[in-house]
Amino acid sequence: MAKGDVMRVSKEKAEENRQRILTEAARLFRERGLSGVGVDALTQAAGLTHGSLYSQFGSKDSLMAQALTHGHAGNVARAAGNSSIAASVAAYLSPEHRDNPGTGCFMAALGCDMPRQSGEVRHSFTQIVRGSVARLAGLLPKRRKREREDRALALVAAMVGAVVLARAVDDPELSNRILAVTRARLAEEA
Amino acid sequence: MAKGDVMRVSKEKAEENRQRILTEAARLFRERGLSGVGVDALTQAAGLTHGSLYSQFGSKDSLMAQALTHGHAGNVARAAGNSSIAASVAAYLSPEHRDNPGTGCFMAALGCDMPRQSGEVRHSFTQIVRGSVARLAGLLPKRRKREREDRALALVAAMVGAVVLARAVDDPELSNRILAVTRARLAEEA
DNA sequence: TGTACATCAGTGAACGCGCGTTCACTGATGTAC
DNA sequence: TGTACATCAGTGAACGCGCGTTCACTGATGTAC
Numbered sequence A, B: 001m002a003k004g005d006v007m008r009v010s011k012e013k014a015e016e017n018r019q020r021i022l023t024e025a026a027r028l029f030r031e032r033g034l035s036g037v038g039v040d041a042l043t044q045a046a047g048l049t050h051g052s053l054y055s056q057f058g059s060k061d062s063l064m065a066q067a068l069t070h071g072h073a074g075n076v077a078r079a080a081g082n083s084s085i086a087a088s089v090a091a092y093l094s095p096e097h098r099d100n101p102g103t104g105c106f107m108a109a110l111g112c113d114m115p116r117q118s119g120e121v122r123h124s125f126t127q128i129v130r131g132s133v134a135r136l137a138g139l140l141p142k143r144r145k146r147e148r149e150d151r152a153l154a155l156v157a158a159m160v161g162a163v164v165l166a167r168a169v170d171d172p173e174l175s176n177r178i179l180a181v182t183r184a185r186l187a188e189e190a
Numbered sequence C, D: 001t002g003t004a005c006a007t008c009a010g011t012g013a014a015c016g017c018g019c020g021t022t023c024a025c026t027g028a029t030g031t032a033c
Helices: A011-032 A039-044 A051-057 A060-079 A087-090 A095-100 A106-117 A119-139 A144-167 A172-189 B011-032 B038-044 B049-054 B059-078 B087-091 B096-099 B106-116 B119-139 B145-167 B172-189
Strands: none
Touching: A011 A051, A011 A060, A011 A106, A011 A144, A039 A051, A039 A060, A051 A060, A051 B038, A060 A106, A060 A119, A060 B011, A087 A095, A087 A119, A087 A144, A087 A172, A095 A144, A095 A172, A106 A119, A106 A144, A106 B106, A119 A144, A119 B145, A119 B172, A144 A172, A144 B106, A144 B145, A144 B172, A172 B119, A172 B145, B011 B049, B011 B059, B011 B096, B011 B106, B038 B049, B038 B059, B049 B059, B059 B106, B059 B119, B087 B096, B087 B119, B087 B145, B087 B172, B096 B145, B096 B172, B106 B119, B106 B145, B119 B145, B145 B172
């Protein structure tokens, strides 16, 4: 055992470590993709070694599922400030969101990889979709619930697509234009 | 050298092999993701060994860039049949497209991975975005060119987002609904 | 047209590397008395 | 309250594996005479 190592750790500290791994993982996965971050990078970001991931989560796959849920909860907390559709759409389609995937939307960051993920991970992701749609539906003008949900569903799809493409293209002008025209189009509808 | 091996190959045959690698690569990348297909799988799918990839393309990265362009050309040829916006949108947002990524849109299949790709690959991808937007803009009712492009840009973003999400979620009902509401919404506008 | 030789698409062994996971071990924490 | 012991979060070495790439080699194709 190396010099400064502490072996057994208090339950409190262990829970703290667990939260820190989840928070760092949620950021790293969005920044580099699910397969772009190894277990070493995941635990190192939290100041631990890879083995601790298996004590806490059992597998990388399980950690991925939990990191999605954990990170989305953080997003929901931060998004609580946007109390109108207009504000939510504007924030989502902003250059700031585009340029900071690590603290942004999981759907835009990881959506394309989902078809190839485990049931556990896809389930977490699907809950994020449902939650996002429900939140926007709640901000839409009152009509029948089903109708609001449908509107919100199409709205979310359009927003996700715009950010995916805005991040993907190598031309900043085109990227800005994708965000701008989608903002204009969705404002028109709302 | 093993039994049935042919070593030097005619220029004709070499070009044929090259096309076959590109075609198979375009399919495999869309089905399994760029990092989900190794050089062995890529060349084996064309009946060759991994070394030939380096004769033909120099690197996996270069092959990725060329496979995107090659595969998109195939899509353009097949899409020529859809001569109206309505037909194009309906085909794009169909369950058939959702369930067959290997022959479908590159933007929906690989968009999320682009931020982390090489300049070469991102450039190919950006050309695909521009081409897709230009094609749809050409089908839109005549107004000023800029206006049609803006409309097409927002349209493409919405379509891509819908297919990404429809493929990602683990609930078939939700998946179908994403396609249906986006179809309805975009038909309304067009 | 026939012969000699250079070219180069494709082969397959080998490379270093990072991946996810396992496992024996550590020793402070937490518990039972 | 004090002591003896079990627990278990975290360590670090080791595992097999597949990755992208390199390289010496092959031998039919293509070319120069």
